Amino acid sequence: MSRSTRWLLGALALLVGAAVAWYLYQNLRPYPEKIEHGASPEARANPYLAAERFLRGRGLQVDSAKGLEVLDGLPSQGHTLVLLGSRENVTPAQNRALLDWTRRGGHLIVTAERLWDEKDGKSGDLLLDPLGIQQYLTEDLDKGASADKPEADGEAAPPGKVPPPKGVEQPASPAADPAKAEEEEDEDSYPDLTKLYLENEQAPAYIGFDTEYHLYDSKNLAYAWANSHDATHLLQLQLGDGLVTVLTDNWIWQTANLDAYDNAWLLWYLTQDSAVTLVYRADGDSLLNLLLRNYPQALLALALLLALALWRAGLRQGPLQPVPSRARRQLVEHLRAGADFLLRQRGHVALVQGLQRDVLRRARQRQPGFERLPIAEQWQLLGRMTRLPVSAISQAMRPYPAPRMSAAEFTRQVAHLQSLRNAL
Structure with a gap:
């Protein structure tokens, strides 16, 4: 191959490369692609992980616990205890401990889990029944209640009546004027959302509670509450030096619902200026914990008896063989x-x-x-x-x-x- 031919082939290859590079420059465009890997294992295992991190992001001291054992060493003053787990297996002693902890100055946030049974005169909730907090289905509110019967001053409203909206900290309710209340009820654009009115605020906060349930204060102890169009979903009452906040449901604080409406704001509002402890499980004490708490001496005696029995069973049968001499050379x-x-x-x-x-x-x-x-x-x-x-x-x-x-x-x-x- 001659020198001129090689130069010609080199120039041709250079032109082809330049053409390919120009084509790629004109047609290739970078673009971002977002790949969703789903929730982390920690988030899948804990549906309230986002709520916990949200409170920490607001500067609050937040701790989590898997059971009510944390109550033994938890101070009352300046603390908020949020029960997020089911209370189905909580023992009567644990319910009394929760109420005593609240009376000493703690703030207890709890969810009503059982419906009120009119025949039995109780719901079976050992924590809320003594406080007079009853839960009904919203569709059953008007059954057995007379709409035309006037209410006496100081009496609690029957389950079919919903008290006017109020805030959590003794707000000035805009429903003080009946004409204004009727006008606002007619103009309610969000009847399925719970409205929380605050003092010196022009508009309420909107919370996405489940509208199928209604809370009723049978002892007229609640001083603040929040309502949707047909039902009450938040009650707050004083107990001794402490405070009890009762909700119809706490699913509004799960990861999938925390950012909806003002759900996250409500969590911060109820726990502000306090240390927070989130209890994810509220199971009753196990048998071992009950035995350790009530019969420690009996368990110690049983352990010593078992050790003596094992020592007696491990004794040698017959005489001991002499230890052979290290100096033997047979x-x-x-x-x-x-x-x-x-x-x-x-x-x-x-x-x-x-x-x-x-x-x-x-x-x-x-x-x-x-x-x-x-x-x-x-x-x-x-x-x-x-x-x-x-x-x-x-x-x-x-x-x-x-x-x-x-x-x-x-x-x-x-x-x-x-x-x-x-x-x-």
């Missing part, structure tokens, strides 16, 4: 130990083959050229040298294809080989 023990080691490592057949090789070695020493003879002639020659029958020699010198043999056969074979070796 050849028989070394030989026996060596034989046991070879037997464990190599097996019976290997030991027998070792004796057979020793017999052949002695025969070669007495008769030169012995190894070149056929097997039959070797056995006959061994018979003449040892004066033993050929049958005994063949039985002793025959090979053993099996990897192991019985103890009786091994003993008999070793005796034949030793007799043959001694005769040589």
Whole structure:
């Protein structure tokens, strides 16, 4: 190839490369792509993880607990306890401890879990029944209630009546004027949202509570509440030096619903200026915890009795063998130990083959050229040298294809080989 041809091909390759680069520059455009990997394992395991981090982001001290055992060392003053787990298995003693903790100045936020049973006169909720907080289905509010019956001053409204909206901190309610309340009710654009009115605020906060449930203060102890169009979803009452906030549901603070409406704001508003403890499980005490708390001496005695029984069962039966002296040097023990080691490592057949090789070695020493003879002639020659029958020699010198043999056969074979070796 000539020099001019090479230059021409190089220039052509350069032009093709430049054309490809220009095409790519004109047509290729970078673009971002967002790949959703889903929630982390920590978020899937804890539906309230976003709420916990939200409160920490607002500068609050937030702790989490898996059970009500945290109540034993939790101070009341300046603390808010939020029960997020089911209270189905909470014991009466734990319910009394929760109320006592609140009376000492704590703030308890709890969710009503059971409906009020008119026939039994209770709901079975050992925490809310003593406070007179009853929960109904919204569709059952008007059953058994007379709409035309006037209410006496100071009496609690029946389940079918919804009190006017109020805030959590003694707000000035815009519903003080009946005409204005009726006008606002007619103009309510969000009847399914719970409205929380605050003092000095022109518009309420909107919370996405479940409208299927309604809270009723049968003892008229609540001083603040929040309503949707048809039901009450938040009640707040004082208990001793503390405060109890009752909700119809706490799913509004789960990760999927925390950013909807003013749900996150309500969580911050109820817990502001306090240390917060989130209880994810409110199960009753286990049997072991109850025994440790009420019968520690009995458990200690049982443990000592078990230790003594194990010590008694572990005693030796019969006299102790004396400890062998470290200075012993008996050849028989070394030989026996060596034989046991070879037997464990190599097996019976290997030991027998070792004796057979020793017999052949002695025969070669007495008769030169012995190894070149056929097997039959070797056995006959061994018979003449040892004066033993050929049958005994063949039985002793025959090979053993099996990897192991019985103890009786091994003993008999070793005796034949030793007799043959001694005769040589």
